[in-house]
Amino acid sequence: MDLQFEHVLIGLRTYFTLSNLTFSLIGVFVGTVVGVLPGLGAAATIALLLPFTFHMNEVSAIILLAGIWYGSMYGGSTTSILLRIPGEGASIMTCVDGYEMTRKGRAGAALGIAAIGSFVAGTLSVVGLMLFAPPLAGFALRFGPAEYFGLGVLGLSLVTRIASGSTLKAGLMAVAGLLLGTVGIDGISGTARLTFGSETLLTGLDVVPIAIGLFGIAEVFTLMQGKTVPESLGEPPRRFWDLLPSREEWRYSIPAVFRGTLVGFFLGAIPGGSATVSGFAAYAVEKRVSRQRALFGKGAIAGVAAPESANNSATGAGMIPLLSLGIPGNVITALMLGALMLHGIRPGPMLVSQRPDMFWGVIVSMYMGNVMLLILNLPLIGLFTRIALVPQHILTVSIVLVSVLGAYGVNNNSGDVLLAFLFGVVGYFLRRGGFEEAPLLLAFILGPIVETSLRQALILSEGSFQIFWTRPIAGALLAAAVLITVSSFVPRRAGGWRERLMPFRFSRRPAL
């Protein structure tokens, strides 16, 4: 499908309606706020807001959720720079040089370059999404069950590989998620599986109560244990001009923004990639190649520009596998897939041609959302900094209420509230034991795709596994998955590359 002017027109027509403009603005504003709040991440917020999207049309829902995602990347930098609290995992590396710049009285320049870098990277990644997703979707029209099985397995293997904790634990969570995905009536044979005689479980487990439990309620329990008092408070700049970097700072920042954009785009587009990993990788690359590398860790502006550009670039790129293949590459796009499924939509390669309003509407919303964020973020930095200091008890009771209402709101059923509560309790103890929740949720969403394609492929090949390696794309995808899985078991050097980049430790982990 070639890029044509009419496609852009469809996107503009879809986006420029009162409701979509409003949801886009709400999305980027809420996103910035949750990016600023250290206890609440984009994944948790999207999980909590999923039930609300049920009452919107599907295009508005995705515009809102995408806005929250890339908005949170903008917000995460503010508290990293001023308070040395990463509002988001993706902004951890920004704390290092961003906070050092604040101590040297250059907070304005750090905030300015974070916002400008995010804008440039966010916009370029949408250009990439626009250019790469339609041809990829066209190519994927030739995919059969074997290729989809390969894609799903590759996604699962990458998620377990790059989880920040133990690979084995991530693997266990992913398999548990796949198993939870089998609960209910089997789509092919019509048999009830893992329902243990319960009629409620016949329809299967809903993504909403699971996501709310794992990300919302478990977060409440975690928040009650931790402290979010800032180590020291940096002053937000008072005048707009204070946000502009000096000529010398521009010289170091511009190449860092473009390198960060490239790294973020590449890592965001592959299944299993995430904005957090992109931030770390971009910082690592910049630390090696920047002309300012001697200053890294002591307030180098390139150390702010690169990770902030990378994490924004990763969000646009992360939409490519979702919108072109229907495969979520990370937990946030998995939740977006969940939102679409609530509306009865199953995205895949046909989405670009059959629902151009959705595809191009979301693209236009991401362009416009980035502009809104730039306009919102620069003058409102002082306000967002104060939001970061919201008392913990207000934050926890708010999350509790939204969680309960959200879980109830999908089916108007208090059984879902019970399910969310159970997943919250189990999720909290799993977290404490070092088991991350993201692989479970992603596998829960990917599970039915992987199982159905495996069974269809076996039926097609009359029981021969050869179908998985005689078809070149399926073979290549599975070979990559095997390589990644095997390499996971090679012992890592003590500390890990991400930990070695950090000159200090946080008292509690930042939100996802």
Add this chain to the structure above:
Amino acid sequence: MMSLGSLIRLLFVVFGALALREGWTLGIGSLRAPGPGLWPFLLGALLLGLVLLEFIVHARAEGRPAVVGRGETLTVLPAVVALGLFVSILDLIGFVTAALLLVGGLLFAIHRRGWRESILVSVVAVLASWSIFTWLGVPLPRGRLW
């Protein structure tokens, strides 16, 4: 006393064994015609294999955190009980009353806020969320109280 890690591994073993049994009972079929039990059976076996590996790798290395730490006895466990109670009485006494009790209780008993602040915050928060849901057209559970 069992450590948290051991308890979690035990849960995975139970889950894996249940899946294995369910898969076998439903029928794994053949490769030409995979049965509905094949996928749960394979996953159950994989889960058990991974738990075994996890047990071998981490049994000695782990610092053995307790299932419930001291801080949790004071904060998280009461919150778990409060939420559990909320879920069990939600349909009986209705959302508004149950949520007022939950939020007020969390603020007063766990966050150690004053009773005036606890009442004020819980009333404002519950009424605000009730209004939003009513505006959205989602009927909240109405029990015997409200």
